[in-house]
Amino acid sequence: MKVKIHLQLLARVWVHAPVYAALFLVEGVLMGVNQAIGTYHIHHIFDLIEEQAGFAPIMHILVEFAVYLLVHYAFYHWFRDCYQPRAKERMHVSLGEGIAQNTAYTAEEVRRMTSQVDELLEDMGHIVTHTMAGIAIAVLLFRANVLAACICLFACAVRLSVVLFHNHLAVRHHEELAQLEEISGAFNLKADALRDYSHRKRALISEGNRRLARVTFAAEGSMMLIDFGVILLMLYQYAVKHTVSLGDVAVFMTALWILSWQVRGLFERLQHFCQS
């Protein structure tokens, strides 16, 4: 239900400020691709080092990368510091007028809606960034080695399911704590009862948080095991089997962590988008 309302709000932004919304998408795509560009260059550089191609072609790649970074930062700072704050104010007025003309919302409700739109646009931008970065990194990993890339994707899926379970446990734990606080607040407790309540609360915090710590450790530990395993597999294929290039190994060593962060970031943003 909330998602439907959020999508309707975003559709209104698209009608009233199409350039603003489109630039948010463009920024998201650029930021996402930016995450993978560095890794892409590292792949090429290490392959050239292995081929002993000399310094000139490597320098050519790095100069290209520098020019790309100059353009990227120029766009980023123009958008974030010059364009976006002013376009946001204009969009608030235009969107507010549009909503007020067609519906019976009060001015205060319109104001709240426009500030919610800001949050939704930020969420949308981040969702696009994480998705693009995840896809770009996954493509680089698959190009380097299909088996190791499949293991990485499996690791991401494992991590996501553990994070889901962790969030479920955390919500339940907070509900239990809130329930206990409610009971103690509803009655004017005497000293003995207050002490008893405090002991019960301590036991609840101890038990609940210990469980959460275990689940967090399980998630991170399993990711670490898989990451180390994948790096060892790549080193083995390079050093013993000679089936991958030096650039392929370098890609895995640099992109493994980035993929994991992007998938986690995407999940958290989606959750925020659906629940806010």
Place this chain on the structure above:
Amino acid sequence: MSLKEALAHHRYLFRQMEAVRPSFCVFALFVAITTGIAGFVSNIVLLRYGFNAVQRQAPFTHIAVAFGVWLLVDLFIKSVRYAYQVWRIPLMAHDMHHHFAHLHVKNITIKHLIEEVTATYESLIRGMITCVANGILLCFMDPHLLLFALLPLVTLPLHTRQRALRGRVGRETTCLQTRLHGLGYSLRSYRESCGDVLRLLKRDGRHLAAVGYAVALLSEVVLEIGGMLYAVYGTVQGWFGYGDCLIAVTAIGSLSHTLLHLPELFASIRRHGEDAAHFRALTEGGDAA
């Protein structure tokens, strides 16, 4: 509040924490130091070792054993860290709240204070370890690499200017908007007065973008590309191994970013010093009464 005063208030807070739960601070210090070292070893040392070993055609079993031993140590350190962060800190907050319950200090105040202060000191200790370890490593590999890490420090005044500008724009915009909404929010009044906000954003936005671009240019482009160029040149010439080349840019980035963020950490120590002073005034006043 000066840094010295803030540190004195934090010391008081740590003494109270130690009184309520002995050895908590020692445990926290242990966690900060071990995780700092572990992060450096797994992100830098191990990758360097693995890649260099492959280049000199070391037996694969040696590499696998080194990775395996480190994995076990890292898993142990991670388990201690999660036990501390997710389990011990909330318990500590509860115990402190229970201990000072007679003074009616709000639970949220104590919880927030303990979480923020421990996180800040943990970041500071880990940052220092990162600086020292990466500095020694880069010096050991090639002292010229240190220059690339220290070069972005010239952007520190620009960073300060950027923060000040951002703060001023934020404050002035909020002030204007509050004034508009305070008059009784109406779309017409908002539209008419929006011009002030837009003029302000136009004037300061360009400034902010220019400063931001200069910071990015110096700290990201010069650092990343310059460091990478030097490391690759060294590898092509045979001064560096493959592993050195791979981790040089990571080590340079890690060292320079930590150095650039140290002023922010000291600022947050000062900021939390005020909360700690408030807590001290409450507890010392309450105990005296």
